[in-house]
Amino acid sequence: xxxxxSLLFFNLHPRQxxxxxxxxxxxxxxxxxLLKLVLVIVSAxxxxxxxxxxxxxxxxxxSVYFIFSDWGINTxxxxxxxxxxxxxxxxxxxxxxxxxxxxxxxIVASIGVWVFENQEFRxxxxxxxxxxxxxxxxxxxxxxxxxxxKMEKEFLVICVELxxxxxxxxxxxxxxxxxxxxxxxxxxxxxxxxxxxxFVVRRSFAIKWEYxxxxxxxxxxxxxxxxxxGLLGFVFFSTDQxxxxxxxxxxxVGYYSIAxxxxxxxxxxxxxxxxxxxxxxSGRVGDRALMKRIFDKITGGLILLGVATAGLGTTLxxxxxxxxxxxxxxxxxxxxxxxxxxxxxxxxxxxxxILVSHHKQWQDFWATALCAVINLFLxxxxxxxxxxxxVIVATMVAQSxxxxxxxxxxxxxxxAS
Numbered sequence: 001x002x003x004x005x006s007l008l009f010f011n012l013h014p015r016q017x018x019x020x021x022x023x024x025x026x027x028x029x030x031x032x033x034l035l036k037l038v039l040v041i042v043s044a045x046x047x048x049x050x051x052x053x054x055x056x057x058x059x060x061x062x063s064v065y066f067i068f069s070d071w072g073i074n075t076x077x078x079x080x081x082x083x084x085x086x087x088x089x090x091x092x093x094x095x096x097x098x099x100x101x102x103x104x105x106x107i108v109a110s111i112g113v114w115v116f117e118n119q120e121f122r123x124x125x126x127x128x129x130x131x132x133x134x135x136x137x138x139x140x141x142x143x144x145x146x147x148x149x150k151m152e153k154e155f156l157v158i159c160v161e162l163x164x165x166x167x168x169x170x171x172x173x174x175x176x177x178x179x180x181x182x183x184x185x186x187x188x189x190x191x192x193x194x195x196x197x198x199f200v201v202r203r204s205f206a207i208k209w210e211y212x213x214x215x216x217x218x219x220x221x222x223x224x225x226x227x228x229x230g231l232l233g234f235v236f237f238s239t240d241q242x243x244x245x246x247x248x249x250x251x252x253v254g255y256y257s258i259a260x261x262x263x264x265x266x267x268x269x270x271x272x273x274x275x276x277x278x279x280x281x282s283g284r285v286g287d288r289a290l291m292k293r294i295f296d297k298i299t300g301g302l303i304l305l306g307v308a309t310a311g312l313g314t315t316l317x318x319x320x321x322x323x324x325x326x327x328x329x330x331x332x333x334x335x336x337x338x339x340x341x342x343x344x345x346x347x348x349x350x351x352x353x354i355l356v357s358h359h360k361q362w363q364d365f366w367a368t369a370l371c372a373v374i375n376l377f378l379x380x381x382x383x384x385x386x387x388x389x390x391v392i393v394a395t396m397v398a399q400s401x402x403x404x405x406x407x408x409x410x411x412x413x414x415x416a417s
Contacts, residue, residue, distance in 0.1 A: 027155055030268065035162040039169045039185070040261055044324040046177045049254030055179050056257040057245040058121055062128045065109035069102045069136045072226025072361075073219055074143040079357060092208050093215035095140060102136035120179070127183040134190035141197030157197045165189025225365040226356070240391045243379050248387050256388040258320065258328050259335035266309050266342055270302055270349040281357045291414045295354065299347045299407070306346035313339040338392050344403035351406040358413050367409060371402035 044052045073094050080090065109129035116122045138161065145154035169185030201207060240260075245253045281294065314336045321329045355364040375398030382390025 031159060031162065035166040037265060039166045039182075040258075041323050042170050042173055043182050044254075044258060044328065046173050047179060047182070048325075049327055050251045051179050051254075053245065053250035053252070053254030053257060054121070055124065055182050056241055057250050057253050058116070058124045058183075059128055060239070060241045060245075061115070062109055062113070062125050062132060065112050065129070066102070066105040066132045066136060067231050068227055069098075069105040069132075070139070070227065071097070071101055071219065072223030073098050073101075074139055075226050075356060076219060076222055077143050078146050089212050090215055091144065093211040094219060095207050096209060096211040097216055097219055098140050099137065102133055105136070106130075106133040124180055124183045127180065127187050131183065131187040131190050134187065134194050138190055138193045138197050141194075141201050144201055153200050157193055157200060160196045161189050161193030164192045222361075225361040228365050228369070239376060240379055240395065243383050244388060244391055247383050252388055255328065255331045256334060256391065258324055258331040259338050259388075262313070262320075262335060263338055263341065266313065266339070267345065267349075269305055269309060270346045273298065273302065274349045274353050281353060288414070291354070294350075295410060295414050298350055299410075302346040302350055303343060306343040309346075310340045310342050313342075334388050334392060338395065341396055341399050344399045348399070348403045348406055351403070351410045354410045355406065355413065360409065360413055363409050364406065367405035368402055371398045371405065374398045374401060 043055070047055070077091070077094055106129055109132065110126065113122050113125040113129065116125060138157065141157055142154045145157070165185050165188070168188050169182055172181035172185055175181070198207075241253050241257065244256055281291075317332050317336050317339075320332050320335060321327075324331075352364055352368075355361065375394050378394035378397060379391050382393060384390075386393070
């Protein structure tokens with residue numbers, strides 16, 4: 001008979017392991033979203049739409065410089081950990097390459113910060129460059145825990161980062177009420193989580209600063225479609241704020257950011273499901289019957305979950321000015337439309353994982369590339385005259401098309417004779 005400790009801290013059999021990982025990943029996501037929501041509420045109220053929009057605008061631009069810092073290494077490790085024989089060489093090479101790429105991203109960001117003419121924007125950008133550097137390194141420890149299906153340890157690292165960021169951020173914002181305070185909170189929270197993550201990883205795996213050229217070459221080749229996929233993700237989720245800020249100003253970015261961040265919080269639901277299933281799917285890609293059941297049942301379930309979440313969101317949208325301040329009332333109609341993008345985004349998270357697990361990342365990339373181009377051009381065409389509404393229309397059209405394409409590709413892979 002299983003006791004509580006065995007159920008939540010040991011991998012006993014596949015079904016129990018998936019449930020255990022889902023529980024820990026769910027707890028991590030819920031807690032992190034709640035803490036982040038607290039920080040967003042405090043920062044939005046104290047900084048106002050213009051200040052809050054400034055932070056998100058600068059963060060979006062600084063993230064451009066770190067687009068290639070992952071190079072798909074995180075996804076490859078989760079997928080291949082179940083399949084590679086010499087895993088120590090694989091992990092060490094990945095850690096070295098990840099650190100080098102993140103450092104290059106930081107150097108480029110430190111130079112690229114001069115794209116801002118505003119001195120305040122530059123200062124915020126420098127601090128956020130440190131945040132993005134630490135965050136890239138921290139993500140590697142989370143990837144290791146996810147690959148080894150030890151998500152209870154990932155839970156610990158995530159909690160440390162979000163608790164640190166929230167406590168420091170709320171404290172600094174109440175004292176100084178400046179955008180730079182929020183940037184410092186993000187950077188310090190990420191730095192603390194890096195230290196904790198390295199300590200926890202080293203207790204179960206002795207990472208060494210050594211690499212194998214053949215393995216590094218494997219990462220660079222196999223990761224190419226994934227890093228390009230990350231670039232497309234940036235087009236989907238970050239360029240909207242850059243375009244909006246450039247053509248309409250940071251205040252409108254503030255309204256749009258509130259709506260988009262609430263939608264981002266809702267993504268935790270498929271993240272829990274897909275995150276727990278990802279290593280399980282990667283290890284059983286040859287079981288055609290199992291893949292068909294996962295595709296049919298979980299895809300349909302995620303669509304229904306997206307509909308239910310969007311409906312609940314529109315019902316509760318009146319809470320936005322109560323939580324964030326009356327100055328954010330213009331965000332309500334934006335949110336009421338944008339929230340329905342979840343209907344297509346929820347199942348797409350699973351479909352992307354299925355394609356990558358079956359080594360079809362290039363097909364996934366080209367499908368998403370087409371949708372990202374549609375999103376970008378529609379946003380550019382509509383933002384001048386319709387502002388945030390134009391950006392939302394572009395997002396809705398592109399994400400819906402992306403779901404349709406990934407659904408057809410995944411079905412073809414799974415049901416191929």
